[in-house]
Amino acid sequence: MSSPTTTDDQPRRSRPILSTTLTGASGLGLGVTMLWFSLLVLIPLAAVIATAAAGGWEGFWREVTSPQTAHAIRLTVTASAAVTLLNVVTGTVIAWVLVRDDFPGKNVLNVLIDVPFALPTIVAGLVLVSLYGANSPLGLQLSNSAASVYLAFAFVTLPFVVRAVQPVLEELDTDVEEAAASLGASRLTTFRRILLPSLAPAIAAGAALSFARGVSEYGSLVLLSGNLPFRSEVTSVRILSAIENDNPAGAAATATVLLVVSFAVIVILDIIQRRVARRG
Numbered sequence: 001m002s003s004p005t006t007t008d009d010q011p012r013r014s015r016p017i018l019s020t021t022l023t024g025a026s027g028l029g030l031g032v033t034m035l036w037f038s039l040l041v042l043i044p045l046a047a048v049i050a051t052a053a054a055g056g057w058e059g060f061w062r063e064v065t066s067p068q069t070a071h072a073i074r075l076t077v078t079a080s081a082a083v084t085l086l087n088v089v090t091g092t093v094i095a096w097v098l099v100r101d102d103f104p105g106k107n108v109l110n111v112l113i114d115v116p117f118a119l120p121t122i123v124a125g126l127v128l129v130s131l132y133g134a135n136s137p138l139g140l141q142l143s144n145s146a147a148s149v150y151l152a153f154a155f156v157t158l159p160f161v162v163r164a165v166q167p168v169l170e171e172l173d174t175d176v177e178e179a180a181a182s183l184g185a186s187r188l189t190t191f192r193r194i195l196l197p198s199l200a201p202a203i204a205a206g207a208a209l210s211f212a213r214g215v216s217e218y219g220s221l222v223l224l225s226g227n228l229p230f231r232s233e234v235t236s237v238r239i240l241s242a243i244e245n246d247n248p249a250g251a252a253a254t255a256t257v258l259l260v261v262s263f264a265v266i267v268i269l270d271i272i273q274r275r276v277a278r279r280g
Contacts, residue, residue: 045259051252063253068229072238073254075149077261079234080214083153087210088203091161098162099169113163116156121219128152128224144226149234152221157210164206168199197277204273208266215258 052060063069098110116124132142132151142148172195180190218236225232235254242251 048252048255048259051248052256055249059249060253060256063250064257068233069235069238069250069254071230072233072235073257075146075233076215076235076258079146079149079153080211081265083150083157083214084207084211086154087157087161088207091158091206091210092165092199092203095162095165095169099166113159116158121156121217122223124155124220125152125223128155128220132224143224144228144232146232148224148226149221149232152224153214153217156217156220157213160210160213161203161206164202164209165199168202172198200273200276204269208269211265212262215262 052063055063064073094113098106098113119127128148128151129143131138132140132148134141134143136142142151176194177190180194181187185193216236217234218240221234222237225234227233227237235258239251239254242248242254
C-alpha cells in the first residue's frame, strides 16, 4: 500500500484558503475605515505637501535651507534620535525590572512611569523649569540651551519603550531561558539569541513612537528652552513662527521635512527589527 505524499519526510499540511471576496458588512466596514482615515490623515497630509510644493522646488529648498530653519531641523532630529537611542536602552531595562524583579515600591514606580503621559505638556514644561531653570534647586541651570531640548524630549518620551516592551516580557515563557542557562549559555547570549528577537518588534515600535513624539514636541520645552534662534529653537516653534508671520509655505515645507524624516526612521526601525528577529 503506497504511503501518502510527503515533503522532507513530513506530511504535507493543507493551508487554509483566505477568501478575497468582501461581504457586504466587510465592504461597508472597509469603506468607513478608509473614509475616516482619509479625513483624519491622508487629506490633511496631502494638503500640507501641496502647500509646501506650491512655490516649486526652489521655493521649498529656500525655506528648509534657510540658516535658522536648518539649525532648528538639525537640533530637533539630532535630539530626538539621541533620546530615542537612550530610551531603547533605559526603557528596556526599566521594563525588565518591572516584570522580572520584586522590590519595595514596585507598584508606585509602575504608576509613576506614566506621569509624562498624564501631565499636560505645558505643565511638564513648568515642572522642568522649576527644577532645571534659572532658580534650580538642584543647581542644574539648563534653561535657554540645547541641553534643555534633550531634557524635555527625554521627559516626555520616557514611557513609550517601557510600555511597549513590558507586556511582551510578561508573556514570554521563562522555561526557554532556563533551558539555555542549563546548557551553558551566558545571560548575554540568552538575551541576544532568545529574548532580543522576541522583544525587537516591541522595542522598534516604542522607538518609533518616541522619535515621532520628540520631533513634534512643543509644550514641554517652550518654557525651558527659551526658543532662542541658532541655540534652542526647535522645528515646532519654527513652524508656529512661520504661521504667525503669514508664511504657510515655509511652515508646510518644514513640516514636510519632518514627515519624510519620521517615515524614514519608521522604515529603518522596521528593517532592523526584522533582521534581529531573523538572526535570532
